[in-house]
Amino acid sequence: MIEWSERGETRRALWRSESGAPAPRRVQPVDDTVAADTAYRLACEGTALLWRGDFQNARQLLQALMRRADRKSAKAEARAVQKMAEASPAERFHLHRQAQAQRARTLGALLIPVEGDYSIALRRAPDWRAACTEAWGPASGEASVVALRELLGVVGAHEWRKKGVEVPALGGRIHPHYGVFSPVRGEYIDLVAQAPLPGTGLAFDIGTGTGVLAAVLARRGVRRVVATELAPRALACAQDNLRRLGLQDRVELLAADLFPPGRAPLVVCNPPWLPARPSSAIEQAVYDEGSRMLKGFLAGLREHLEPGGEGWLVLSDLAEHLGLRSRDDLLGWIAAAGLRVLERLDTRPRHGKAQDAGDPLHAARAAEVTSLWRLGAAA
Template identity: 85%
Template sequence: MIEWSEQGQARSALWRSEGGAAAPRRVQLADDTLPADTAFRLACEGTALVWRGDFQNARQLLQALMRRTDRKTPKAAARAAQKLASASPAERFHLHRQAQAQRARTLGALLIPVEGDYSIALRRAPDLRAACTEAWGPADGRPSLVALRELLGIVGAHEWRKKGVEIPALGARIHPHYGVFSPIRGEYIDLVAEAPLPATDLALDIGTGTGVLAALLARRGVARIVATELAPRALACAADNLGRLGLEQRVELLAADLFPPGRAPLVVCNPPWVPARPSSAIEQAVYDEGSRMLRGFLAGLRDHLTPGGEGWLILSDLAEHLGLRTRDELLGWIAAAGLRVLGRLDARPRHGKAQDAGDPLHAARAAEVTSLWRLAVATPEAT
């Protein structure tokens, strides 16, 4: 809970933060009269601003804070460039993450009061009750405070959920829910669509997320897929998408950490690619601290493949270019798990950051390759 005084009255509200950020220790009321420079100084000092002015003016203030956060003096820009130039790829990555975290803290200082029914009692405030219900569940009557930046993210997720993401390999749209990673990077989906499919009527999809790969396997002719997922939001999202596609009878969803019981001729997994700590639920689709999911999949794959079966590991090598994991480490984990590589299909990324020379991680992103590793149980002759 966050507590403050307003017009001589004690006030309190539930603190909401998708990333698990600690509730601010200092809060101050703010409205349309607050200059952007003052707001920026207070935000940098760790003071959160409870907005009581016009909602659209709050959006403008947030944009002003963004400009001030991203603006650097020539000397500061030169120092930052020099620091990056002498840094290793791993150091560049960690510096980038630190800068992202600091930026998020500063921009997250502008707070919007949300009523107990998810309405917003500010001038020119839109009706965001449907979007908030999708993100947070049914309203429980408790007022809350949420960063405007996060609230706008909820609105964006609501629109993505309505519109969906076109998946050419599937010939349909996938509708990501709030907090579930959107399948906007199509190269890993195309690899699963193009890989030679083993003769099978059963497949396991480990960490299904939106359900896109389970749906693709079903469209490719696999009669039954068992898809696992640990996150409740992702399970609900996958169920929604499979229902929209009319595949709910062919895909069984299970709440499980990695593998379901049993074996299958095909086991597919697209784990997070970067071994670093996630800062929010949605980042768990990208960051896998200590490569926990990757190593868990490899270690358990042998016990969940039928004789002659294949495991498909879909993995970007971005971590290798960032100096966070080596190819020898990956191959060592594969061998230690009693597995061998049957083949590999590669694809280059098509997202905009790979072509953005101004991105601090451009060199790693430009060299990135996403691969589908076809794995099988190692035979005595192979070892």
């Protein structure tokens, strides 16, 4: 719960935070009269700003806070040039994440009250009840408070869900749900679409997410795919996408941590690529603290492969360029699991950050290679 004082009364409401951040301890109601510099100073000091004015003015204030945060970041980066130059790739990565987290905390200080039916009782507030219902489930009738930045993310996810993401390898679209990572990086999907299949009877897709790789395998002619996923949002998302693609009879979804029971001639896994702690549910698709999922997949793969079967590990080497994991670590885990490398198929990323020289992690991103490791049981 979040608690604040307003007009001499103590008020409380449900606190919403996708990242699981605790409710702010200091909350100050503000309206259209607050100056952007004042709001920014309060936010930097850790005071949350509960908006009571015109909704569209709140959006303008958030943009003003973003401009100030970016100016502060630019000055901080200028002062830290030498420090960054002397830092190792891993240190630069952690400094970059710290800066991102600080920026997110500051911009997350502007809060919006949401009524029990997900309406917003502010002047010129839009009707975002449908988007909130998709993200948070049916309205409970309990009033809540959420960061405006997070609320805008809910609405953005709602629009992405309606529009979908074109996946050429599928000849169709994948519709990501709120909190489920969107398959915007198509190079890893193309690897799965092009690698030679060891068989077409059965395949396992470990950690299916939106269901995109399970759908690709089914479209390639695999007669039965068992796709596992632990996150309820992702399971619902995968089910929705498979239905839209007409593949629900070919793919079985199973709530499981890693492997389903039994063995298959093909087991595919695209684990999170960076061994770091996620700060929200959606970041769990990117960050895998301690390489837990990667290690778990490799350790259990052999006992879930049919004789002569293959495990496809889809993995970027960005962690290696950032100094977070070495190639020797990966090869050591493969060997320790009783596996051998049959072949490695490589591709370069096509996303914009790989060409953005201004990105603090540009050197690592420019060198990144995404690979499909074809693994088999060692003799």
